[in-house]
Amino acid sequence: MTKKETVYIVSDSVGETAEVMVKAVASQFFEQEIEIKHFSYVEDKQDINNVITVSKYNHSIIAYTIVLQDLKQYIDHRAKDEGVIAVNLMYPLMDAFTQKFDMQPNHQPRQMRKLDEDYFKRVEAIEFAVKYDDGQEVRGLKQADIVLIGVSRTSKTPLSMYLANKQFKVANVPLIPEIPPPQELFTIPRKKCVGLVISPEKLNEIRRERLKGLGLTNSANYASLDRIFEELTCAEDIMKKIGCPIIDVSHKAIEETADHILAMFKKRGSFA
Template identity: 90%
Template sequence: MTQKETVYVVSDSVGETAELMVKAVASQFFGQEVQIKHFSYVEDKQDINNVITVSKYSHSIIAYTIVLQDLKQYLDDRAEEEGILAVDLMYPLMDAFTQKFNMQPNREPGQMRKLDENYFKRVEAIEFAVKYDDGQEVRGLKQADIVLIGVSRTSKTPLSMYLANKQFKVANVPLIPEIPPPEELFKIPRKKCIGLIISPEKLNDIRRERLKSLGLTNSANYASLDRIFEELTCAENIMKKIGCPIIDVSNKAIEETADIILAMFNKRGSFA
């Protein structure tokens, strides 16, 4: 039976990075079955002493990712005293960054975990924006950080996705004269709601281009100025009834509108 060698993975965070690196190296030694044992969230010298105690009698290697300088130095010193091979998996690359970019590392444990959390928050927000796009599932309005309302072609969907990439949960609701707005729209805090308006001429141009891209004629009611005036009047009446802020997006890029919204919400502390 092949003997399993042991590698102690030591980290002041979860230790995922160290484990992946150990597995990558171990895979190159086909005759060796490596047993990985974890010491995660190491935060003081006693934790280091515990690692040294269990590893010095087991013919093992310590592979570590410790960014706190005092703990790293203590582990190096104790390992040398006991004749244990301890490998700092981060130091060579961290030292290269320091030399190349003339910067010092933060030396804060758990930074990768924070990056992962940000990534998953962004994914969650994007999924939310897709699920609650264009008035779908109105129950999501209560869960949203931001609710966008406006007539068709006022950039509600692309604006929702842009804000979702900044980790905000955004729902949007189209305002159509023939369809009463959902009751939930009047029950959410009005500070979460943003009305989007646009000039009739600009909207007419946008809708005409939209019809052209679909192979339809410009005579469709969707792009007529009479219909557009009716929709905009209805939408503005609903926005006034809600009492929400209104942004004219006629000549604004998505990024510009998003900046206005975020500045507005941050000023009022709605994201606290």
């Protein structure tokens, strides 16, 4: 059995970046996979001494992604003294960034992990918005960062998704005259609830376009002004009972409404 060549990956984080790069390069030389051994979360010189020793003993290469300068300098110095090849995978590109963008790196380890955490928080928030869209499950109201309420076609769903992309868990509840609002709306902190209203004329226009897109006639009660006035009056009565802030979205883009909500919550310390 042919002995596999070994590369030691040294990182002040997990080392996934280095592993991908090492495998990509190794594929240009070997038909079979090489053996990769990790030294993750390296924080002191003794860790580096250990990997230098085993790498020298096994006649192996070290590939590292260490951004702390004192450790980087130490591994370079020790590798040279011991005749071990140690390749810095990050600094050539970091140097290029410095030259091109006239900026200095912050030399903070585990920055990718922070980016990953942000990504997963955003995914979690999006999944939450989908699950608790349109009042599907009222139990989500207590778990939400923001609860949007309003009549149909006041941009509750697209606004929920936009805010979810900013990592906020958003639930939304439609207000319909014939259906009592869930009691949970009156038990959650009113500071995290936002009512969305719209002018009757604008809502009539939006609903007529919606009916047209569905191949239905404009004579449907859904788009009639009488029905719209009834819904808006009922919705505003509920919002006043809850005591939540109310935003008129008649002439606002989704981004503008979202910024308004976030500024309002930040001012009140609702996200503290």
